[in-house]
Amino acid sequence: MNNLPGKLMQQPFIQASLIFMASATAVTMAAYLLYPLLFTLLLSGLLYAAMFPTARYLTRRGVSRTQAVVAVMAVIVTIVLVMSVLLYPLIAAQLDQLSARTGSIDARLTHLLQQINELTSNHLHISFDPAAMAAQLLDSVTLTLSSLQTTVSSYFNDVAFSLFLVPLITFFLLRDFRVLRNQTMQLLPNRYFELGWMIYNAASSQLQGYLRGISIQMASITLICTAGFWLAGIDFAPLLGILTGLLNLIPIFGIALAKIPPLLVVLLSDDPSLTSMILALAVVFAAQIVDTAYILPRVIAKSANLHPVTVMVSVSLAGYYFGFTGLIAAVPLLFSAKVFFLELLRGLSDFSPLHQQRIMARLKQSIPHTL
């Protein structure tokens, strides 16, 4: 009875939970201290996961590590520069334009509701007062647009600030991460050295695959939507494409959230017709079909296997506390935590006295003459 705490501490689940909580606390403290650079570091980590296979492929082909990293970085810097020169001024101008249009939202909304009223009274014999409904909707829509514009503007300002630091951090991650990782693992006590490496290898291969998958998913949806919006003649195609690509990363919520920005833009356009709204929805819908049918099964598969309630709660809380970045980062962080905990539990179970006794018994049964 007196030995109960000691016995409990030997349970792999208790050990894994304690180590997980200690690690989570350390990561939270580090995130708090590094908050001004958090977005930059996350973006660098994402780029590192996406570019690492290319750098590794080049080193396998006989190119030195530094040359491989420089080659990969040249591609990243070129893309970043092209985006900065071409895309950023366009997006900034479009955001200003979008903001200016919110001033005339009442007239646009009334015009759209009149169209809907005509349609419903002709075909469904249902009518309403467009002006009254426009007035009712105006307050909430204006509030939503204002907050969306502020959030998106600050998000893209963060991206613009990060454009200078991200390539630099990614370069050093690609070149020195291995040495940094090995030196960190050397801090483990002898007893946990092999176990630490087993947990790290199992968790990192899953996480790298997942991060690479969501990078490909985001880029594909962004490209499909940008091209679709442009072909459908919807304004702000690049901005909407990027937003849809980002929002689509959120499981469950993403499929609905990704449809809101194009609808709002159509609502604020010079000609907020029903056809444009249907076209905007069709583009997002088509991109999501491609995502579900081709991209998800091939690049992400079942990796992000999280319970819907867990996703809903974490996305809601992360969005409430950390805004747009929290909304996007919630599921990848939750998935990382899940992988880390499960691998920790599996590793500690493989090293538990109970597991050892079971293996010894099996060995004695199979080769009795050796023992």
Place this chain on the structure above:
Amino acid sequence: MDHDSDQHSLNRIWSRPFRKKSEWVEEATALCLAHCLFDGIAERSVQHIVSHMHPRNYHRNEVIFDMGHAGASAMLILSGEVVIMADTVELTRLHQGDIFGEVALATTLPRTAQAIAKADSRLVFFLRSDLDEWIERTPREASRFLINLSTMLAERLMQRNLEVMDAAIPDHS
């Protein structure tokens, strides 16, 4: 003189905080080249592989790994002495230049024996993940290593079979 030395160390830390300490690499490379597991593999490749290994220090009587635990690496003895035990039976004693735990490079099965440092020892760990990377990078050289590993394990099995036969038929030899 001491001040210069400190200054030199400080500069090294400042300039490359994660610089790999390579003093042991030359020694470990020479020991690997002399071992049958690395037969037929170019010295440059062995040096490259060794530079990715992980040195660790063990005190006298410290357990290196336990029987039945999961294993992820083989170990090269840089200095010291290691005893391999099965239950309470001492199977063998190993010294500088010997490699043990190599079964973990071939399979994910649990360790089949216990290893204990019998003197203060310095070991170099060769992880299965390092071997996997080697296989991906230079498959031809890595397959040479795997053939050597298979030969070593097959020879051990043959030896074991002979021992069993000797025990079963006393006048066999």
